[in-house]
Structures are given as C-alpha cells and as structure tokens.
Amino acid sequence: MRAAARLVRAALLLSTLFWLGGCYELAETVIDLRDARELPWIEGEWHLSGQRQVLVFAGEAPNEYRYREIVGTSITTGTLRVVPLGAELFLVQAREDSGTIVALFYRLRLDGGADELEPNDRVADLAGRFGVSLGDDVDPVLSGSTGNVRAFLLAHTWEHFHRPR
Numbered sequence: 001m002r003a004a005a006r007l008v009r010a011a012l013l014l015s016t017l018f019w020l021g022g023c024y025e026l027a028e029t030v031i032d033l034r035d036a037r038e039l040p041w042i043e044g045e046w047h048l049s050g051q052r053q054v055l056v057f058a059g060e061a062p063n064e065y066r067y068r069e070i071v072g073t074s075i076t077t078g079t080l081r082v083v084p085l086g087a088e089l090f091l092v093q094a095r096e097d098s099g100t101i102v103a104l105f106y107r108l109r110l111d112g113g114a115d116e117l118e119p120n121d122r123v124a125d126l127a128g129r130f131g132v133s134l135g136d137d138v139d140p141v142l143s144g145s146t147g148n149v150r151a152f153l154l155a156h157t158w159e160h161f162h163r164p165r
Contacts, residue, residue: 023104024119024134025141030150031093031103036063036081056080067094083154089117091153103142103153107164115164123160127152 042065045055053070065080078096085091088107095101105117127134130152132144142149 023102024153026093026101026103026149027141027143028146029093029095029101030146030153031081031083031091032150033061033063033081035083035150035154036061036093037084038063039065039082042080042082085154085156087158089156089158091156105156105161117161117164119156119160120162123156126155126160130155 043056043058045053051071055068055070057066059066059079063081067078067080069076076096076098078094078098080095081093083091083093085105090106090108091103092106093101093103105119107115107117124134127142130144130148132142132148132152135141135143142152144152
C-alpha cells in the first residue's frame, strides 16, 4: 500500500514539475548537491497529460536526477534536484540541458497528491531581506548573488504561498 502511494505521489510530483507554472526562473544553478536529497521513488517512466512522456533516471550523484521529456517530436532533457523544506513543502530546481533553470515549490498531500504552490505577496519582503529582485513580466529571472538567491529559495515557508485549493 505504501509503495503504491509513493508511486502515485511521484507521478503527481512529476506532472506538477513539468507544468512549471508559478515558478521562479533562475539565471544560474543555485541549489547544489549538498542541498538536494535522494528520492529513489522518482525514477521511472511517466505518461503525463498532453501526450507527454517523461523518463526520470539516476544522475551522476545519488541526489540528482536526469529527465527526458518527450512531447510529439520535441525532446527536452535536463537534471532535477529536490530539497525538502519541512512539513510536506518541497523545493525543486530543474535545469534543462538547453540552459533554462527554474525553481518551483510544491506540497505533497497525505492522499498521495501534489499541489504546486503559488507565491503570495509576502515573498517581496522575503526577497528584500535577502537582496533578491523578483524580476518583472518582461524579465522574470530572479537576480542577486548566487548565495542570496539560494538563501531566499531555502527560506520559503508556508506563509509565502497561497493556500492550495
């Protein structure tokens, strides 16, 4: 039963991950291997909405994963790093091999589902404390020193998100 729940949870995590709405775009990798955690249940083949197939497999380190997303004839590849922030709250950094890097947050529900979390207005104060610019509609990339952007992302708590429905 627990294995089945983990598989459902993993599938929902991946479907959340590859929609990438409500995420922060990053100028560079800020979550390094010391932050990421090993999650062996994430590895496998996933068939997601929109005729998307995602393959997740071990990366070069036990706490970094490779992925290949196939949509029609388009193939995207990259790496994933996941950081638990406590109490069902997780940070994911996805780096496409093409160079695009995003950070997003999600909650794993007790029923095995996952909710992508949308930042609320309180992140502006958090960004200010760490000297990070949230960007704008034209350039949505977070800016600041690598250490400050990393600290900003890792400092997110439940108070920085709209409650999932």
